[in-house]
Amino acid sequence: MDITTASEMDIAKLILEKAGYSIYWRDLIMEVIRLKRKSVQSMSAAIAEIYTQLNMDSRFYHEGDGRWALTVWRPIETKRGKNATKAAASAATEQE
Numbered sequence: 455m456d457i458t459t460a461s462e463m464d465i466a467k468l469i470l471e472k473a474g475y476s477i478y479w480r481d482l483i484m485e486v487i488r489l490k491r492k493s494v495q496s497m498s499a500a501i502a503e504i505y506t507q508l509n510m511d512s513r514f515y516h517e518g519d520g521r522w523a524l525t526v527w528r529p530i531e532t533k534r535g536k537n538a539t540k541a542a543a544s545a546a547t548e549q550e
Contacts, residue, residue, distance in 0.1 A: 457489050458491070462490060470482070470523065477521065
């Protein structure tokens with residue numbers, strides 16, 4: 455991947471893939487800016503822009519405590535609703 459033509463989010467994905475673990479948001483954004491060699495007139499505006507992109511890109515998720523990771527690393531959530539409970543109870547009744 456050519457870093458100079460890659461998007462900021464592609465670079466963030468590359469950084470996380472290389473690290474193999476979640477990264478604190480500011481460290482991730484500063485590394486994106488450094489690798490992109492993006493000329494920055496206002497650092498706070500650049501950080502806000504990249505943070506907004508990070509929030510909107512489904513490849514990333516916020517783990518908590520300011521740490522961001524790749525969505526593919528996220529454990530699959532299983533939801534147990536009323537229907538799942540009824541199905542389990544029905545299966546148990548049939549076995550008796």
